[in-house]
Structure formats: C-alpha cells, structure tokens
Amino acid sequence: MRLTTVLLVGGLTALAACGRKPAKPVRGAATAALDGSVIEVRDTMIPAVLEAAGTAEPVQRATLSTKLMGAVTAVPVHEGEPVRAGQLLARIDARDLTARQSQAQAGIAEAEAVQRDAATQARRFQALYADSAATRAQLDAVETGLARAEAGVRTARAAASEVTVMRGYAELRAPFAGVVSRRFVDPGAFVAPGAPVVTVVDGSRLRISVTVAPGAAGLLAPGARLRGTIENEPVEALVEGVAPTATGALYTVNALVANSRGEHPAGGAATLRIPRGTRVGILIPDAAFVREGDLTGVRIRTAVGLERRWVRLGPATDGAVEVLSGLRAGDRVFVPQPHEGGR
Numbered sequence: 615m616r617l618t619t620v621l622l623v624g625g626l627t628a629l630a631a632c633g634r635k636p637a638k639p640v641r642g643a644a645t646a647a648l649d650g651s652v653i654e655v656r657d658t659m660i661p662a663v664l665e666a667a668g669t670a671e672p673v674q675r676a677t678l679s680t681k682l683m684g685a686v687t688a689v690p691v692h693e694g695e696p697v698r699a700g701q702l703l704a705r706i707d708a709r710d711l712t713a714r715q716s717q718a719q720a721g722i723a724e725a726e727a728v729q730r731d732a733a734t735q736a737r738r739f740q741a742l743y744a745d746s747a748a749t750r751a752q753l754d755a756v757e758t759g760l761a762r763a764e765a766g767v768r769t770a771r772a773a774a775s776e777v778t779v780m781r782g783y784a785e786l787r788a789p790f791a792g793v794v795s796r797r798f799v800d801p802g803a804f805v806a807p808g809a810p811v812v813t814v815v816d817g818s819r820l821r822i823s824v825t826v827a828p829g830a831a832g833l834l835a836p837g838a839r840l841r842g843t844i845e846n847e848p849v850e851a852l853v854e855g856v857a858p859t860a861t862g863a864l865y866t867v868n869a870l871v872a873n874s875r876g877e878h879p880a881g882g883a884a885t886l887r888i889p890r891g892t893r894v895g896i897l898i899p900d901a902a903f904v905r906e907g908d909l910t911g912v913r914i915r916t917a918v919g920l921e922r923r924w925v926r927l928g929p930a931t932d933g934a935v936e937v938l939s940g941l942r943a944g945d946r947v948f949v950p951q952p953h954e955g956g957r
Contacts (some may be wrong), residue, residue: 708784718774829929831865
C-alpha cells in the first residue's frame with residue numbers, strides 16, 4: 615500500500631485560528647512516499663507474567679579448608695585459573711603427622727606381637743583343658759587375654775588410619791572441574807582448622823533463585839520451562855523445585871540454566887518470567903516503532919497524514935511488543951515495509 619502525506623494548508627490555518635496545535639507530521643512525509651500498511655489497534659489477550667528478580671549462582675561451589683593447624687607450603691593455582699577434578703590446590707605442612715604415623719605403625723607392630731603371644735597361650739591352654747590338665751578358670755583367663763590383645767590390634771590400626779586421614783587434609787584437591795574464584799592464602803601463611811583456603815566454582819550450570827507469592831508458585835512444577843534473563847541476556851531455565859520459605863508467606867523458585875560455554879556470569883543479576891494466566895493488552899509489530907535516542911514512538915494515521923506519538927513499551931513477544939501507554943483501541947498505526955537493504 616502506497617501512502618502519501620498531504621498537508622492541508624487551509625486546515626492548518628483554521629486550527630491555528632482556533633488555538634489548537636496541529637498534529638505533527640512525520641519528517642519528510644510531505645515530499646516522499648512511504649511504503650507500508652496501516653493496522654488498527656485492538657485489545658489482545660496476551661500472557662500475563664510476573665518478572666521476579668534474583669541472582670544466578672553456580673550449582674557447584676566449594677570453599678576448601680583443612681582440619682590441620684600449620685603453615686601453607688604451596689598454593690600452585692591462581693584466581694581465574696581453570697582446574698580439573700583432583701588437581702592439587704594447596705599443601706599444608708604435615709611433618710608432625712609423619713612422626714605420628716611412625717608411632718602408629720610401631721603401635722600396630724607391638725599390638726600384633728601381643729596378639730600372637732596371646733593366641734599361642736590360648737591354644738596351649740585349650741589343649742591342656744581338653745586333657746583335664748588346666749582348669750576352666752585358667753582357660754577363661756587366657757581367652758580373655760586373647761580378646762584384649764585382638765582389641766588392642768584393632769585400636770592400633772584405627773589410630774594409624776586416623777593419622778592417614780589427617781594426612782589427607784595436608785593436600786587440598788579440587789572436588790570437581792571448575793575455576794578458582796578466590797585464593798585466601800599464600801605460601802607461608804598459617805592456617806587453623808576450618809579456615810578457608812581456596813574456593814572453586816563450576817559455572818557450567820547456573821541456578822536462578824527468586825522469591826514469589828504463593829499464587830505464582832502454585833502454577834509451577836519441577837521440569838517446567840521458563841524464560842528469563844541473566845545480566846539482561848535472554849535465557850531458558852528449567853524449574854528445579856519450588857519450596858516455601860522459612861516464614862511460609864513466600865515461596866522460593868529455583869531454576870537451572872545451562873552455561874557450558876560460560877556466556878553468562880556466575881553471580882549475575884537474573885530474572886524469571888513466571889506465567890500468571892492471561893490479560894488484555896496491546897501488541898504492535900516491532901517494525902512499527904521509530905526511535906530517537908531514549909524515546910520510542912509510532913506513526914498514527916490521521917485525517918491530515920501521519921502523526922508521531924511517543925509510547926511506553928512492555929515486554930516483547932514473538933516479534934511484537936506490548937505498548938503500555940500512548941495507544942488505545944481504534945488507533946491506526948503505520949507499519950513500513952522493510953527496504954531491500956534492510957531485510
């Protein structure tokens with residue numbers, strides 16, 4: 615459809631005489647033909663959504679600490695460095711554990727020697743008792759001694775195992791593949807049990823957590839797919855779970871976002887668009903909008919030509935954008951045809 619804006623000089627003069635401001639024509643429309651079509655604005659049933667804000671945190675995050683007290687001898691990783699599962703992250707001085715381990719091994723050897731002697735005595739008295747050469751009390755005594763010796767072996771071995779476990783805390787290794795997000799200590803620092811040493815995060819999957827009212831949470835179920843954003847970039851999220859908060863007045867919605875290529879930052883601001891049924895609104899094709907700086911408008915077909923009108927926009931939906939204010943049902947909006955160079 616080919617439209618040409620015609621300015622009526624007489625009409626403009628009459629409007630000025632009445633003190634009314636004439637409609638502002640589109641710049642250049644009086645001299646150039648515009649290709650496009652005119653659509654009539656109608657109220658449309660559109661999905662009602664609640665945009666809930668939250669954060670996108672990595673599903674896997676681990677801050678490693680030690681149960682030892684000692685000096686840090688090595689921290690071979692740096693912040694921002696990728697690590698593989700099992701890679702050494704830090705080492706704690708454990709020379710005192712080496713001495714304790716030697717003592718534990720000696721304790722095992724002593725306990726096993728006592729156990730062997732007690733077993734020999736037990737076998738001897740069992741034979742004597744069978745020949746009526748030893749009393750029942752004597753046999754019970756040596757068998758009790760054997761039981762105590764066997765218990766001593768188990769105690770010594772448990773002590774050695776404890777030392778071995780403690781030696782494991784001297785080397786901190788990555789529990790999963792990820793990136794070092796924080797290094798709390800440097801070589802030479804002294805650490806105490808429970809003090810943080812290194813934090814590792816796996817950003818390949820992010821969890822968006824938002825808080826909503828019970829009415830919105832009731833429409834969701836695990837496995838549902840939601841649209842959202844992370845740092846204003848669109849994402850698709852899979853609902854992991856919905857659970858009431860401690861007070862019960864609100865619900866927490868957790869949804870997972872795949873991030874294997876790391877395009878979305880861990881800890882970034884995020885939103886989830888939670889469906890709330892339908893509502894009446896106005897949708898206009900995105901091609902109909904004209905933009906000047908921070909302002910967005912449309913061209914309205916009037917009796918005197920095309921009038922530019924500024925509008926306030928809502929969310930976009932499948933090539934159309936909701937107009938929150940500036941238009942009403944019955945307005946006729948001009949939609950230009952895309953030029954060949956802009957297709």
